[in-house]
Amino acid sequence: MLVEPISVSELTKQIKQVFNNPPFQDLAVQGEISNFIHHRSGHMYFSLKDQNSRIKAVMFRGHNQHLNFPPKNGDTLIAIGSLGVYEPNGEYQLYVELLLPQGVGDLHLAFEQLKEKLQREGLFDPANKISLPYLPTRIGVITSPSGAALRDILNVLKRRHGGVDVLIFPALVQGDGAPKSLLEALAMSQKTNVDVIIMGRGGGSFEELGAFNDEHLARAIARSKIPIISAVGHETDFTIADFVADLRAPTPSAAAELVVPVKKDLVESIANSEERMKIAVTQKINSERRYLKQLTQSPVLLQPAQAIGQLRQKVDEQWSAIVRHNRHNLILLRSKLETHVGKLNTLSPLETLGRGYSICQDHNGKIVRDAKNVAVGSSLRVRLHRGDLLCKVEGSTTHE
């Protein structure tokens, strides 16, 4: 049976589709690095191999710039990433997002993978973070009711601002039941009117902090309508909850410090504002008073007659200026006129007549320019500088 042919591109597209789904996404692959090239563009190209197989891999600049060790040929590493197809060559390759040295434990590996995944989903985006209230009225605390973390938090709150209400949501913070317990406490907190939540526990091993690396908890933190401060362990401990929370506090005590301002500072700041307002308003009133005084002492109000006299003098001065200005203009115009008349005179034919020339016209008044055009015996009119002559032509000569 004949199969309908499809194009190479179409086939490649279908292959690509296959790779875009599990089990080829979110992989952790262990192998030895070979053919390592750190290209000028910043991207890294290499192969991962073991005794029997080899797979091409690429790690783009955006991912490899956070590597804290330089990969080199012969290293056995764990690459985290997804498979994809490079269509122009019909090649599949591993698009690596993270490289880990071999020997990291399963928990760490899971942590790095989950972190990478949630980051890609945008759960850590600063744009999704909610800002904290300036002065909360009721603080929710999700933690163990018997832990040191709660005691630390309450102590700091009391010291900074004893007036803030606290609502505690007890939860297990360690062990298998902890993620579920934390999730339930978080869900309960969403139904209350607390305006900020501190979620955390005291220090512990990586395994003991494991509940705060739970994926469901991370997603619930991201969904929370109330801002959440994570406060897990010590300053050096980082959990998934820290990345997804609206703010990470290095310790539970620090979280309490971040959440309430010191009451004494607030009271002082308000008193200071009041004082500055009083000074500013007093100054305003004084300056208005000075201005009023200045106005009432103005000459117009004190000696109106003198003020009017001054105005009258001003009018006179301006009138003189106008007259002066007009006279000057008149002289200018007259001299201009004389120049024009002189020009007209030099152009006038009458002026030429004055110099002894005359104009000869026939009986039609046409000016005669050529003796050939005048018959002997005809009459001509000759215009002189003063008066005309009526002449009869007695004869003519022609100049050639």
Add this chain to the structure above:
Amino acid sequence: MSELNFEIALIRLEEIVRKLEQGESSLDESLSLFEEGVKLARLCNKKLDDAEGKIEVMLEDERIEPIEVKD
């Protein structure tokens, strides 16, 4: 005005102080700003003093109970 939250009241108070110190408002405006500022300062102080500092715990059946905390 009592519905204002503390932060908004404080920001408005600071804005009023700034405006008054610039001295560009008319006398009437200045006086009404001053009046508003005094009310805001009183409100902020009240909010600070009114808070009781209750410490409560949410029980599993979603009842809220006050608890005693030992230092």
